[in-house]
Amino acid sequence: MHQHIRVTAEAVVLRYSSKEGMMVLLTKRTIPPHIFKWGLPGGFVHNDEPLEACVHRELKDETGLRANYLEQMSTWGNPDRDPRGRVLCVAHLALIRHSASKIVLGAGTKESKWYPVRELPVTAFDHAEIVAAAIDHLRVRLHTEPLAFEMLDEKFPVSELEKLYEWVYDRSVDRRNFQKKINGLGLLAARPEKLKHPLQGRPAQLYSFNREKFLELKESGAPVEIFS
Amino acid sequence: MHQHIRVTAEAVVLRYSSKEGMMVLLTKRTIPPHIFKWGLPGGFVHNDEPLEACVHRELKDETGLRANYLEQMSTWGNPDRDPRGRVLCVAHLALIRHSASKIVLGAGTKESKWYPVRELPVTAFDHAEIVAAAIDHLRVRLHTEPLAFEMLDEKFPVSELEKLYEWVYDRSVDRRNFQKKINGLGLLAARPEKLKHPLQGRPAQLYSFNREKFLELKESGAPVEIFS
DNA sequence: GCAAAAGTGTTAAGGCTACACCCATGC
DNA sequence: GCATGGGTGTAGCCTTAACACTTTTGC
Numbered sequence: 001m002h003q004h005i006r007v008t009a010e011a012v013v014l015r016y017s018s019k020e021g022m023m024v025l026l027t028k029r030t031i032p033p034h035i036f037k038w039g040l041p042g043g044f045v046h047n048d049e050p051l052e053a054c055v056h057r058e059l060k061d062e063t064g065l066r067a068n069y070l071e072q073m074s075t076w077g078n079p080d081r082d083p084r085g086r087v088l089c090v091a092h093l094a095l096i097r098h099s100a101s102k103i104v105l106g107a108g109t110k111e112s113k114w115y116p117v118r119e120l121p122v123t124a125f126d127h128a129e130i131v132a133a134a135i136d137h138l139r140v141r142l143h144t145e146p147l148a149f150e151m152l153d154e155k156f157p158v159s160e161l162e163k164l165y166e167w168v169y170d171r172s173v174d175r176r177n178f179q180k181k182i183n184g185l186g187l188l189a190a191r192p193e194k195l196k197h198p199l200q201g202r203p204a205q206l207y208s209f210n211r212e213k214f215l216e217l218k219e220s221g222a223p224v225e226i227f228s
Numbered sequence: 229m230h231q232h233i234r235v236t237a238e239a240v241v242l243r244y245s246s247k248e249g250m251m252v253l254l255t256k257r258t259i260p261p262h263i264f265k266w267g268l269p270g271g272f273v274h275n276d277e278p279l280e281a282c283v284h285r286e287l288k289d290e291t292g293l294r295a296n297y298l299e300q301m302s303t304w305g306n307p308d309r310d311p312r313g314r315v316l317c318v319a320h321l322a323l324i325r326h327s328a329s330k331i332v333l334g335a336g337t338k339e340s341k342w343y344p345v346r347e348l349p350v351t352a353f354d355h356a357e358i359v360a361a362a363i364d365h366l367r368v369r370l371h372t373e374p375l376a377f378e379m380l381d382e383k384f385p386v387s388e389l390e391k392l393y394e395w396v397y398d399r400s401v402d403r404r405n406f407q408k409k410i411n412g413l414g415l416l417a418a419r420p421e422k423l424k425h426p427l428q429g430r431p432a433q434l435y436s437f438n439r440e441k442f443l444e445l446k447e448s449g450a451p452v453e454i455f456s
Numbered sequence: 457g458c459a460a461a462a463g464t465g466t467t468a469a470g471g472c473t474a475c476a477c478c479c480a481t482g483c
Numbered sequence: 484g485c486a487t488g489g490g491t492g493t494a495g496c497c498t499t500a501a502c503a504c505t506t507t508t509g510c
Contacts, residue, residue: 003272005235007316044231047314051305075303075318077279086275088235088316090303140368159489177473179490184471201488202480228472387462405500407463429461430507456499463506471498479490 005086009054010042010127011094012134013067014117015101016151018163021116024131025101026123027062028111033083034124040091040131041112055092063112064104067094069150073137074130081126091130093137095150139168143227146187149209155191157204158182165227185226186213233314237282238270238355239322240362241295242345243329244379246391249344252359253329254351255290256339261311262352268319268359269340283320291340292332295322297378301365302358309354319358321365323378367396371455374415377437383419385432386410393455413454414441 013025026038043058045051052070059065076089103112115121117135120128141147148164162178182188188207195204217224241253254266271286273279280298287293304317331340343349345363348356369375376392390406410416416435423432445452 003234004275005233005273006231007233007235045233045305047232048307050307051303072302074300075279077273077318079276079278088318090305090316157489174473174475175489176475176491180492181472198481198488200482200486202490204489385462402500402502403462404464404502408465409499426461426508428459428509430463432462458510459508461506461508463504465504466502467500468502469498469500471496473494473496475493475495477490477492479488481487481489483485 005088007045007088007090008042009045009051009058009090009092010040010130011055011059011067011070011092012040012073012131013059013065013094013096014134014138014151015096015098015114016164016167017098018160021118021167022135023114024117024120024134025063025065025096025103026113026115026121026127028113029124030110037124038113038115038121038127039124040127042089042092045090051090052092055094059094061106062110064106064109065096065101067096068100069093069095069147074133076126076130078126089125089130091133093134095147097151097153099153135168142168144223144225146209146211146214146226148226155193155206155208157195157206158188159204169227182226185217185224186210187217187226189213233316235273235316235318236270237273237279237286237318237320238268238358239283239287239295239298239320240268240301240359241287241293241322241324242362242366242379243324243326243342244392244395245326246388249346249395250363251342252345252348252362253291253293253324253331254341254343254349254355256341257352258338265352266341266343266349266355267352268355270317270320273318279318280320283322287322289334290338292334292337293324293329295324296328297321297323297375302361304354304358306354317353317358319361321362323375325379325381327381363396370396372451372453374437374439374442374454376454383421383434383436385423385434386416387432397455410454413445413452414438415445415454417441 014022016022025041027041029035029037029039041059041062042055045054055070059067071093073091073093076091079086148161152160158179162173166173187210189210191206191208193206195206242250244250253269255269257263257265257267269287269290270283273282283298287295299321301319301321304319307314376389380388386407390401390403394401415438417438419434419436421434423434
């Protein structure tokens with residue numbers, strides 16, 4: 001018996017802004033199957049290529065983007081998921097800052113677009129399911145892992161972090177309690193500057209993520225709960 | 229360019245007893261590479277076979293066992309992990325009750341043994357790493373998912389559940405607070421009978437997991453935290 | 457009776473929730 | 484001034500953590 005299974009590595013690339021919410025990067029397929037439908041960036045893994053390297057390569061080729069954070073999520077292996085035959089998909093979660101998410105047209109560039117996660121177009125294969133799984137995955141990880149900071153700018157107001165959590169957990173959070181909790185952990189470092197030109201209201205203090213402090217807390221053994 | 233990647237599905241099969249702690253099922257390799265070292269049960273995926281079906285099949289063939297719970301965990305894809313060439317390993321977590329974990333010799337049976345998770349023998353490939361990842365995975369899941377009950381007998385004393393959690397989180401838990409918390413959730417249903425012939429002390433009340441209640445709580449939207 | 461494990465209760469501390477109030481900016 | 488969003492404080496509640504006593508068994 002000879003095994004014939006092909007493998008792709010694909011990524012659910014997410015960006016967030018309080019203005020537009022969570023958005024996912026999709027590329028329009030130019031070949032069958034599912035031609036003209038929208039799919040996740042990714043492609044067939046080279047024989048000697050690590051899975052994450054494949055994702056980075058395909059993402060670069062197709063959209064010119066560089067993920068700020070990348071982790072493996074789950075493998076989709078249903079025998080019927082691809083009409084061409086057995087194709088395994090190793091799905092990844094990729095995060096990118098909104099400010100670094102502009103799609104660049106280039107050599108291997110396909111038509112790519114950011115779509116609101118809750119308003120997807122017609123998608124190829126099981127990719128809509130994979131996007132949903134990525135959000136579930138994020139929901140689990142954001143309780144204890146500092147992944148939110150991979151999507152925010154280096155300097156951000158607390159309200160931006162809060163709104164990101166509100167989007168992911170789909171519930172409103174008390175602004176004042178959120179700020180107290182997050183400051184109590186000491187994970188945010190105040191920057192000297194304040195937010196310039198707010199659309200309305202008092203300019204917000206800008207913070208950056210204190211990764212050293214986070215690692216210190218984690219090493220100390222106490223479980224770090226960023227958000228409950 | 230022609231892709232040539234082979235795919236295996238393997239399982240970290242775990243059983244637990246308060247007497248012996250957490251143990252993992254390993255099979256002795258009978259062919260190179262890593263001949264005579266101990267590896268995870270599993271093998272090459274058939275072309276038209278779902279990943280989980282492959283795990284069940286290999287487990288049955290190699291040890292005669294049937295996993296009580298099976299979920300995909302992570303995919304190990306380092307190009308150098310197998311000297312034979314590119315072999316992807318889709319690792320699964322499998323749980324089995326101690327009372328149903330006796331290895332049965334049969335046709336395709338390899339030499340298999342239960343080993344304490346914290347005292348592994350010399351292992352093949354990256355399988356020791358995968359076992360460690362499975363314990364980490366379990367540590368995350370046990371907070372909110374009722375996987376502990378997949379390893380305990382149908383009827384069990386609360387102390388058995390408590391000790392399982394103590395093993396996984398590697399810390400001692402106050403017996404009385406644990407019982408109150410778990411009873412407060414209403415997830416356990418008292419059975420009419422008590423534990424017969426305890427080695428010492430007062431016979432314990434036996435309980436079984438109330439899955440309906442758990443699903444009800446989960447549906448109600450409130451996040452269910454079984455253990456913190 | 458004694459040791460060992462199981463069942464039940466109490467109390468204090470800390471975290472979270474729900475609030476009210478003031479501040480800084482644009483218009 | 485007024486609207487709007489940002490920063491800080493406080494009181495009550497509820498959960499958790501720490502701990503004492505009683506009960507039921509085997510020997």
